[in-house]
Amino acid sequence: MVSGLRAPGFQPDTGRESGEAAVKDEPETEPAAQNSDETFYCEAEASVAGEKEKPGGESSETDLEIEDTEKLFTTGQRELYLEACKLVGVVPVSYFIRNMEESYMNLNHHGLGPSGTKAIAIALVNISNNDLGLKGASTISEFLQRNTSSLLNLQLSGNNFKDEAAELFCQAFSANYRIKTLDLSHNEFSDKGGEHLGQMLALNIGLQSLDLSWNHFHTRGAVALCNGLRANVTLQKLDLSMNGFGNEGATALGEVLRLNNSLVYIDISSNDISNEGVIKISKGLEFNESLKVLKLFLNPVSMDGATLLILSIKRNPKSKMEEIDISNVLVSEQFVKILDGVCAIHPQLDVTYKAVQGFSAKKELLLWTNPMKLIQSYADQHQITVIDFFKSLNPNGRMMMSVGDFRKAMIQQDKVPMNPYQVRELIKKLAEKTGMVNFSCWCLGGALRIMKPGGIKNCGLCYGSIKTAKFSPDDFNVSLA
Template sequence: MDNEEPLEPETEDEPKTEPAAQDSDKALYCEAEASVAAEKEKSGWESSETDLEIEDTEKLFTTGQRELYLEACKLVGVVPVSYFIRNMEESYVNLNHHGLGPTGTRAIAIALVSNTSIVTLELADNHITEEGALSLVEMLQENSFLQDLNISDNELGFKGASTISEFLQRNTSSLLNLQLSGNNFRDESAELLCQALSANYRIKMLDLSHNEFSDKGGEHVGQMLALNIGLQSLDLSWNHFHIRGAVALCNGLRANVTLQKLDLSMNGFGNEGATALGEVLRLNNSLVYLDVSSNDISNEGAAKISKGLEINESLKVLRLYLNPLSMDGAMSLILSIKRNTKSKMEEIDISNVLVSEQFTKTLDGVCAIHPQLDVTYKAVQGFSAKKMALLWTNPMKLIQSYADQHQITVADFFKSLNPKGTMTMSVGDFRKAMIQQDKVPMSRYQVRELIKKLDEKTGMVNFSFLKKVKP
């Protein structure tokens, strides 16, 4: 068998061989460790049933780690995952869609107890259920290196939420980022999770999208946000929050001082929820990113949000895509930025709105005051295809032409825009520098295209890769 050929597909769980549950956290791995010690002199598990053939394994990972996982697989009765074995010493491991089930997850958890390499672990869509969640929680009590865990789409349900909530209440893990999207969590799960998160200060990023939280769940989330002092990013998109849940959630945001990124898209806030959000934006000084796309917010709601934007000094990104806005609502948004001299707004997404040429002229005036601002809309009424083509002339070609004329590299051109002289800049600073520089005049459309090419999806643009391009 070729060494690069993957193993046979992982088998389904085999309940008949699964050991009984243990009370102690250490029970997760002590049996496997004992088995490793007993067979330390053996050459490893070479059963034909596993079809496991690995070349020069000692160069890839420590024998102890490999043996521990193989013995754990033998103990619980599953076929080892070849990808996991090959990547046990990497910092990022992606086991999404591997069909692990709760038993396969238990074997992985046993191996991870003493693993010091893996920082990010993806386990989405593995049908791990609440049983697999328990194995992972037991492992997390011992592992102090794992920081990012994705267990989305795993049918955890209420029992899984209960297990995770008890874990979060302990505040003892190194985990910072937890993704729990699409796990059939309802309001009773929201209550447990929010009770735990009210006192948890370790989790920084939490994804609860694609669950089934209703207005009652929104009330629990609002109470949690009023007390939590750790969360920096929260994704609640694709739930079922309506007016009551939106108002309760916003009441919690009034008191929150740590949350920076909030995704509430694909819910049902309506204009009443938008009114509550507008009040929050007048008071909150921590939110940097807010997504309320597809929330049935009309011009009336946009006007309420605009009232908050006239005062807010922290928000940089506002997404209102797929809301029933017209040009009037769009105009109220950009005029609110114009009135706020301390606004830090960098991006407004209203990309389903058709605007007029008068709107673009008004926007030009706003951008003269706030050159870091970019507003994405659908199109401009009356603009010909030829005129639009001129606006979208390839910006990199223009910069390359300037660089050739002045015998410099494209990287040198970008570097000259940065006061710090480094090869990275925040998106807002880069947009501002590009609009204000006069070496290669560009439209907002062209600058937006440049950012798409250079943005690392982290709010930073990086042009270091251009250093190799010679004049």
């Protein structure tokens, strides 16, 4: 019986957590009633798992309902766990999904069974910060080449891996196509390692998320990585921040952006890229049809470079860009006017910069008027709930939208006019970590309260007072006192 799980932290060859034990013994208690929100069933046989009916008294949230919602542009732990459940043939445990961001959770009386426990272990392999070095890299590489059907998420950050380890990982990941998320950040890879990893990227057909931040890639390694990216067709999220790409690396990346149609997220913050490199990146963005997030924070880019970036989006009618982070760049009111013109064509776009030169305190105050208060005021005047307002933004009436679609809808709607600053603030407060906005988590009260079967959680976002609140997975209704 699994009583407690501290995640992530399983070692791939033993299933044990590095450091503390993964399972904590707890006194046996009577299993909860079947209609409890925390009662779940995991079937061991893959052939029948999808056909099992839910126990009669089980609530609608007991087994996770997997819908064809909009695809997230990142592969998070939730998606990895769902994939692992499919792999071993069990029903996903929604209690685990709701609490997987916590460092500890109690899984007493969840009927996991061997296969259910295996699905959790598969999704959460984390052996970061263990100083594994070359010997550890060799062991991991051998394991991955033997086993191509289990692990989905492998976190190897901070293990003192050098270029020799990169060669081993190249061998492993050229053959292993099951792993979707790989974290190799905070290691010691340099240009030679970049060449090996670039070769790996050219051959790998499984990775969706790769973190190479805080390594030592410079021009030669950066160009090699980008050469591999040009041939890669599966990678969606790439973190290269805190390296030394420079303008030559940015030139190679610009060519990747021109040709690649799978990458949706790139972080090249703090890579010594100046306006010269931004020119090359901008040329790539004029042709790119997939990228949604570009982070260029802490690069020596001026307002001229920032202007080139946003104009490249304007010139690309097929651009899907949603976020550009240049939050160390001071811009002018003229830049803001140009950005407004770009956003008129691409309303989903949000550009984060440091500040606007010459803006008075009064102007700043007007820009940052609390957006939730504006929505609350509109709802009061029209005798509707805030949830009704948000649902009206979604053409299909569903309770969930991607952040990009939500931003676009908020900019285009005319019921509660908002500027991009207010929309950005709203998204910061309301978006989930998954990149989705979920209206079913909102209601009005002295504080925003997330209502779930079995509990109420305060969030502190809304105003007013609750008289009655009813929750179902499909709707959220609130009437005000």
